[in-house]
Amino acid sequence: xxLHEYQGKELLSSFGVRIQRGIVAQNAQEAVAAAKQLTExxxxxxxxxxxxVHAGGRGKGGGVKLAKNLEQVEExxxxxxxxxxxxxxxxxxxxxxxxxxxxxxxxxxxxxxxEEYYMSVLLNRGTGKNMIMYSTEGGMDIETVAEETPxxxxxxxxxxxxxxxxxxxxxVAFNLGLSGLAFKEMTKFVSSLYTAYVKSDSSLFxxxxxxxxxxxxxxxxxxxxxxxxxxxxxxxxxxxLRDLREENPIEVEAGKLGLNYVDLDGNVxxxxxxxxxxxxxxxxxxxxxxxPANFLDVGGTADAARVEAAFKxxxxxxxxxxILINIFGGIVRCDRVAQGVIDAYKNMGTINVPIIVRLQGTxxxxxxxxIDNSGLDVMSATEFQEAADKVQQVxx
Numbered sequence: 001x002x003l004h005e006y007q008g009k010e011l012l013s014s015f016g017v018r019i020q021r022g023i024v025a026q027n028a029q030e031a032v033a034a035a036k037q038l039t040e041x042x043x044x045x046x047x048x049x050x051x052x053v054h055a056g057g058r059g060k061g062g063g064v065k066l067a068k069n070l071e072q073v074e075e076x077x078x079x080x081x082x083x084x085x086x087x088x089x090x091x092x093x094x095x096x097x098x099x100x101x102x103x104x105x106x107x108x109x110x111x112x113x114x115e116e117y118y119m120s121v122l123l124n125r126g127t128g129k130n131m132i133m134y135s136t137e138g139g140m141d142i143e144t145v146a147e148e149t150p151x152x153x154x155x156x157x158x159x160x161x162x163x164x165x166x167x168x169x170x171x172v173a174f175n176l177g178l179s180g181l182a183f184k185e186m187t188k189f190v191s192s193l194y195t196a197y198v199k200s201d202s203s204l205f206x207x208x209x210x211x212x213x214x215x216x217x218x219x220x221x222x223x224x225x226x227x228x229x230x231x232x233x234x235x236x237x238x239x240x241l242r243d244l245r246e247e248n249p250i251e252v253e254a255g256k257l258g259l260n261y262v263d264l265d266g267n268v269x270x271x272x273x274x275x276x277x278x279x280x281x282x283x284x285x286x287x288x289x290x291x292p293a294n295f296l297d298v299g300g301t302a303d304a305a306r307v308e309a310a311f312k313x314x315x316x317x318x319x320x321x322x323i324l325i326n327i328f329g330g331i332v333r334c335d336r337v338a339q340g341v342i343d344a345y346k347n348m349g350t351i352n353v354p355i356i357v358r359l360q361g362t363x364x365x366x367x368x369x370x371i372d373n374s375g376l377d378v379m380s381a382t383e384f385q386e387a388a389d390k391v392q393q394v395x396x
């Protein structure tokens with residue numbers, strides 16, 4: 001589950017991480033009030049207006065702008081709220097902006113020049129350890145840094161059974177070239193950031209940039225936070241931060257129905273039981289010359305009601321030109337699934353795309369007979385290659 005920047009910063013702050021302070025606003029008038037409050041609380045004269053959407057690269061799309069007075073705050077907030085923000089991480093249609101974060105200006109003059117760093121905390125699946133990835137090249141896309149200057153990316157691996165050791169936090173500060181107060185601030189920042197990551201059961205913290213201010217403070221100017229969905233039962237307060245407006249509406253609906261569904265850009269809808277078989281089915285569709293339109297795991301209880309719900313979800317995508325149902329009957333009987341497909345088809349009336357059903361496993365022969373003798377426009381298959389050939393046939 002992704003958080004907005006302002007939500008991520010509030011989470012970080014609760015664990016002692018210094019953040020760029022800000023107030024969220026739903027309209028231009030609230031933005032002006034937020035700016036006045038920030039000036040009173042922090043003394044800032046300028047304000048940064050940031051679109052709050054679940055996507056990176058907001059500045060490149062015009063979603064982050066600096067306001068030097070209250071008139072500009074109102075004008076910029078009015079422009080950003082309601083816009084469809086297109087960034088390198090959104091679709092061509094962009095994401096609708098419903099709110100902005102009015103933040104303090106932290107690039108003030110002082111004894112030294114401000115410096116920006118990149119830092120993230122995530123799981124290294126190759127080693128089974130948590131990892132802090134960081135770079136002196138803050139403010140840039142980390143992919144660009146990795147491609148052009150990979151020697152400027154550092155890694156610090158942490159054994160989750162031991163936790164972050166003090167010398168590791170100091171090594172991060174050292175590799176970033178810090179000294180004096182900034183060095184001490186960075187070690188504290190890294191320690192607090194890692195604690196926040198572990199205690200909140202997050203899957204990703206990405207801070208870009210981490211800022212060293214002109215007076216050697218270290219703070220998070222941005223915050224991309226992804227929480228582990230599987231651990232949300234331990235964090236009821238964080239689960240309430242979910243913003244459904246930022247998520248694919250079909251995926252949200254499927255989740256409410258208990259279906260594991262991910263929307264994709266292809267033309268062949270998939271209905272499968274089991275994540276591994278679903279991935280193999282997507283490969284099968286690619287091999288047959290199609291493109292998977294979704295990942296959909298119906299689980300082990302593929303009865304008529306569940307199959308009908310899955311059909312309706314798949315058919316919400318106008319790009320779907322065919323549907324491949326691929327079920328291995330281990331726990332669930334194939335004849336029960338076949339009957340579920342037949343009942344669901346009859347309940348829905350006419351389905352205007354070809355349907356290929358491959359059932360293998362317990363009672364697969366009975367299931368094939370049920371499909372073949374149903375009188376419905378449904379093609380049955382037994383082998384993987386047979387299903388692939390029929391997908392290719394209907395697409396051509």
